[in-house]
Amino acid sequence: MVYGAQTGNHEVLLTFDDGPHTINTPKLLDTLKQAGILATFFVVGKNLENSHGKELIQRAAAEGHQIGNHSYSHPDLTKLPVEKVRDEISHTDQLIGSANKGLKILRPPYGAHNSTVDQVAHDLGYKLVFWNVDSLDWHPKYKDGPWVEHAMEQIEVREHCVVLAHDIHATTVAKVDSLIADIRQLPNSHFIQYA
Numbered sequence: 001m002v003y004g005a006q007t008g009n010h011e012v013l014l015t016f017d018d019g020p021h022t023i024n025t026p027k028l029l030d031t032l033k034q035a036g037i038l039a040t041f042f043v044v045g046k047n048l049e050n051s052h053g054k055e056l057i058q059r060a061a062a063e064g065h066q067i068g069n070h071s072y073s074h075p076d077l078t079k080l081p082v083e084k085v086r087d088e089i090s091h092t093d094q095l096i097g098s099a100n101k102g103l104k105i106l107r108p109p110y111g112a113h114n115s116t117v118d119q120v121a122h123d124l125g126y127k128l129v130f131w132n133v134d135s136l137d138w139h140p141k142y143k144d145g146p147w148v149e150h151a152m153e154q155i156e157v158r159e160h161c162v163v164l165a166h167d168i169h170a171t172t173v174a175k176v177d178s179l180i181a182d183i184r185q186l187p188n189s190h191f192i193q194y195a
Helices: 024-035 051-062 082-100 115-123 147-155 176-184
Strands: 010-017 040-043 066-069 160-166 189-191
Touching: 010 176, 024 051, 024 176, 040 051, 051 066, 051 082, 066 082, 082 115, 147 160, 147 176, 160 176, 176 189
Parallel strands: 010 040, 010 160, 010 189, 040 066
Antiparallel strands: none
């Protein structure tokens, strides 16, 4: 992957953390489907323990989206003993099941990782995936809309963009169509899927 806008191209991968959310995730899936865009969802295992959560990731996978692991209870994995790190990842892996389509990707909560987390992830067959565009869609300063502009400022100067957002926030889901429209106005921009 090449970073920096040397060629004027903008490849954008949309990623959404912390879901699935019973109300917001279905709306987001509808928006993405209407726009013809595939995204990656890094899901929290405890949100998959009810039938609705499982149905949502099955729907997302069936519609072509990639499902990634975001731990079971969203702790800072670097503060846990190795057995607990393994359990956080493994438990969610079991709950995701075949919805990951055989691709094991992990985004540690807060992006926090160390040699222990890296080794456990590797031992479990996972590749770590981070981001280089932080929308700050959760932050009070940006939450109600300016997160789109904040993300765009970062996207405009990068060739390959991995955008971090959260499908648990209604304010994010309400503005994803604006983000998509703004990205599509950039010259030589296109959306990519994690592969």
